Amino acid sequence: MIKKRPTVADVARLTGVSMMTVSRVMNDMPGVSEETRQRIREIAEQIGFRPSQIARGLATRHSATIGLVMPDVSNPFFAQIARGAEDAAYEQGYSLFLINTAESPERERSALDTLWQQEIDGAILSSPRLSTDVLYPIIERFPAVVLVNRELEKPRPGIGTINVDDRLGAQMAVKKFLALGRRRIGHLAGPDTSVSSRRRLEGYREALIESGIGFDQNLVEHCIPLTEGGCEGAHRLLERCPDLDAIFCFNDLSAVGAMQACLETKRAVPEDVAVIGADDIPLASLVTPRLSTLHVDPNSIGCQAMTMLTELINHPKRSPKPVVIQPELTLRQSAP
């Protein structure tokens, strides 16, 4: 009833050659006459033979698969990274395992464990939340890893990094607020497990100290980096500091939430409160008022990460130079 999957043996038998010759043809290797090559190709096509990647993986010790681990694909920022990465993977002949960690450290561990069992050839870890002590020993076992939005103290062979310069971005945002004459500048930070969030907080802090205004912990509030979380966080912030005249937000989703909170408390954006987000997801230019934000191209990040990873797979000893991406302050209505 259930058709069995054709194997090299089947093709070999039908063509009247050895399995080895079939294998050579399937892998485009030399050493087969053009004639038999053609005949084998025909028969293979005819019976629908495709080499089993599983058997092939067992024999060659590489699976042609790559793991992509991220907090949440349904977040547009990560979705675009995934798209960019998958496109590049496809071009290079790799299949992609997608795993969401839902911000849960246990799930992240379990994700890496699963990938280890799958014997992936490499992994891209986007915004990993695990602590260094537990993360490093795990990823060092992988053949190749690219970390997105996570730094490495010292370069290590087989591990590359791509980071957005969040510190700089935050400084740019704060300086923009200052140029607009704002002095009570709040910050809606992300989860404190997020490296990006910590870096943005740091940049915000530095810029305020440098300006002479100084840093005030009261002006900082953490939130879940989604629209609703941003709205709630901004409400808490505005209640505590009603005289706020600007908010720098962890990402665009939370910034949109913050703008909602302003609306709900009868504050005009940008007249009463200016708002700047981060990431420049498509939503940013579609909301009203349109959101000023720190632009980065996540699709390109995903693509670059995958390119770096395949290089790393092909040259395992290298310690690639860390890539740092400069965000661009894109001004729209919320902080003109």
Added chain:
Amino acid sequence: MIKKRPTVADVARLTGVSMMTVSRVMNDMPGVSEETRQRIREIAEQIGFRPSQIARGLATRHSATIGLVMPDVSNPFFAQIARGAEDAAYEQGYSLFLINTAESPERERSALDTLWQQEIDGAILSSPRLSTDVLYPIIERFPAVVLVNRELEKPRPGIGTINVDDRLGAQMAVKKFLALGRRRIGHLAGPDTSVSSRRRLEGYREALIESGIGFDQNLVEHCIPLTEGGCEGAHRLLERCPDLDAIFCFNDLSAVGAMQACLETKRAVPEDVAVIGADDIPLASLVTPRLSTLHVDPNSIGCQAMTMLTELINHPKRSPKPVVIQPELTLRQSAP
């Protein structure tokens, strides 16, 4: 230098038992004394042994992997499906291969080919664009398949379907426009390769004929189902039929584009032109004016699809009852 991956043989040797006993322990099978079980577990943990899923796959003929094929993860609608599917897959112990087809039939073929080589246990195909003649022979070879937004003429064993009732949704939208007193109702359709698009067009057509107004091909324009594509399509539509007073759009992204086009041609939404989209992506409630749309829960679709698939994997002979999801007309500002 490079540590070799521990194998059952290593564990067996260190514990002083046979590989088979180790295998039994790793798979929680009976027939091992509690004492040796504990000892094996300890040693395995100690040397960091994890069974290779590749070798296991070769031996058992199933890979614990599932393929997820969709046009584009960076589209929020599909991203949520992916999230729902991955969550469910994780719970059931499956890993997910993600493949984007970018609306390209060749890439879709190639995706299915890749998955076949990877010996997946099952696949979820979301909005497949391939014609029936080429799609069916391919998916019939897979152990189990769930089609999302694609119908099956007759139920087939091993293949399940989940469809949004697009026809009904379109009818609801048109009827709403009629209730609002609109009579020149346009339709911004998606790619005509899209089954959903064809079904929505059909529902639109039926509702207009039923109402006595009749169907006018001039009022229909196809577009690329993104914000920009919607904007361009709406411009073409409005140029051809300047007296349009309502537009039913293929999806929310194109609807947002259509609203932009209205803005750019000095038409007020909803006063001059009412707009209804489809999918109810998060963006819909965040744009101004807020978008009326046909609500469906893509996360739940992904989750249901995966649940159906695993049932199918466990009971391959079944022909599951087709699932049809009713969209809900969610009224916001663009068509109050």
Added chain:
DNA sequence: TTGTACGCGTTATCAT
């Protein structure tokens, strides 16, 4: 140019 023998790491089968 073509073929043979073996190994990859695991599970299934059949023994003990």
Added chain:
DNA sequence: ATGATAACGCGTACAA
């Protein structure tokens, strides 16, 4: 309760 042996489907090394 435990073990020996043979698959699983392919690639590699070496032989012809």
